[in-house]
Amino acid sequence: MTSLPLSANRAALLDQQAADSRPIWLVTPETLANGQFPQTVLNWAAANAYKGKAGQLLTLANEQGQISGALFGIEPADKDKSSEGRLIGGKLARLLPAGNWHIEGKADHAELFAVSFLLGGYQFNRYKKDASAEEQGSVSLYISGLSDLAETRRLADASAMTRDLINTPTSDMGPDALELAARNLATAYGAKFTAVIGDDLLKQNFPMIHAVGRASDTAPRLIDFTWGKDSDPKVTLVGKGVCFDTGGLDIKAASGMLLMKKDMGGAANVLGLARMIMDAKLPVRLRVLIPAVENSISGNAFRPSDILTSREGQTVEIGNTDAEGRLVLADALTLADEENPDLIIDMATLTGAARVALGPDLPPFYSHDEAFAAKVAEQAAAQSDPLWRMPLWAPYEAKLASKVADINNVTTDGFAGSVTAALFLSRFVKNAKVWGHFDIYGWTPVEKSAATVGGAAQGIRALYQVIKQRYV
Structure with missing residues (x-):
């Protein structure tokens, strides 16, 4: 088994403006009408019924008929508070003709515009026989005023x-391939990696x-790696790694299984x-814990x-x-909690209830810690990475009561x-300072500015x- 490479990205950011770079003017309907554009540009816009609406691109030509620049519509400053408005650069990555480009003047929310440009250029094409034909050539962009280009690339590459x-x-x-992906990531950054596999899960x-995972032909496992100095604050990330979910013996309908490859989206x-x-x-x-399983159907x-x-004894x-994710997470959370981490x-x-409540684009989050929750909400807005706090409403815990055990994994109503x-x-979770x-949904069902349909990095x-x- 080998590690799969990253899929193609049509978009790239430049450290400096290329010699053959062509300008992009960011416009709104108001600035297009009132801006200092040559009459030839305004005539060309009128001939193409171009109004400068958000997300619209119009390429410009010189006297030789060559592409010489472009107009790209953005949201007006008083209306660009939405995630879509501030991530509109993602559309630019898919619309621009191949070549080197630069933003003429200053881009508002330059860092977000740059991140969205890279996110929008993502292409999952590794299963296409002729992927290169769909890539339409690469697009490179220079944006002045970026404070940390390495940080911008870091966020885009991880997403x-x-x-x-x-x-x-x-x-x-x-589960085995997810383990390999985690192992390769850990190795790349010098982290210490272990995995508990199959019947060793019972022994440990x-x-x-x-x-949950024993019915699959691929053994269940707990992926575990640590990175950083032991003297630094302990931050532990736990991700649900259900690589496919049939629902188990409470089997899903066929339509309910179509996207179940994404059930490891937490991991x-x-x-x-x-x-x-x-x-x-x-x-x-840093510690990362991923219970990696398939929720399959067989005699066992x-x-x-x-x-x-459970590991905790409950x-x-x-x-x-079909409520298997919380079971595997419970054992992993117990292990995480045993270290008394800071977070x-x-x-x-x-x-599915989260999607009924808030839809696919707005994941709910839960925490008892008011300061942590406030910071999450603040950064969700600042980074145009939507999250919405929901309540840990204690009276509802009674709905999980069982007559024969300490707790049921679902409610009856x-x-x-x-x-x-x-x-x-x-x-x-009893010992961690903050939890x-x-x-999350882990999927983009309808194309957005910075995301094509498919797997989603959320939050x-x-x-x-x-x-x-918190820690710098």
Whole structure:
């Protein structure tokens, strides 16, 4: 088995303006109408019915008929507070003709514009026979005023890795391949890597990870790597690595399985966030824990009404085998909590209820810590990386009661499914100073400015900034 390379990116950022660079003027309908453009440009815009609306590109030609520049519509300054408005540069990456370009003048939110440009150029084409034909040539852009180009590339590269992992089908991204991807990342940054595989999970007391994954032909495992100085604050990332979810014996409908390759989206996003942290050399002792399993069906699959004993010692009645993510996370969170870390962040494609409440583009997060939650909300807005706090509403924990065990893995009424899943997980975090749970979707169902349809990096740019500010 070999590590898969990153998919292609049509877009690149330049450290300095190229000699043959062509200008791009960022316009709005107002500035196009009132700006100091030559009459020939205005005539060409009128001939093409170009109004300078956000996301619209118009190429300009010289007297020889060669492309000499472009107009690109952005949101007016008083209307660009939305994520789409400030990430509009992603569209530019897909619309520009190949070659070297530069932004003429100053771009508002230059760092976000640059990140979005790289994010928008991402192409998952490794399974295309003739991928080069779709790449349309590469586009390089120079943007003046960027404070840290290495940081911009860091965020984009980590997000691309996350999207690659999610987009790759389970035939090439099962628990063993996810382990390899994590191992290669750990090795690249000098982290210490271990994995507990198969029946060793029972010997080392990870019974719920084993129970969920034992029905697959590929053995379940717990991926574990650490990086940084032991004397630095402990930051632990836990990611749900369910590489495919049939639902188990409570089997999903066929339509419900179509996107289940993305059920390891939590693990993919955690690895992307870990890459940012290690690449930036943040002063933390980082630990990454990923329970990697397939929730499959066979004669030894765990069953509804089974009672599992968790690593922490609590017994869990199985009300539904399709609520498996919280089971594997519980064992991993218990291990993370045993170190008394300063911060635990878990990420998981955990509940459909989160999508019913907030849709696919706005992941909910949960935390008891007010200061941490406020910083997450602040950076989600600042980085145009949407997240929305939801309540850990304690009275709903009673809905998880079991008559025969300490807790059930689901409720019986179906209400507040994302909240009750978070409450389930909270029972396994007792010692960490701060804990945050992020119930992400991990997928872009409709093309956006900085994202084509497919695997999504959600929340990790915001979380990176939170961690950076907390410990630097």
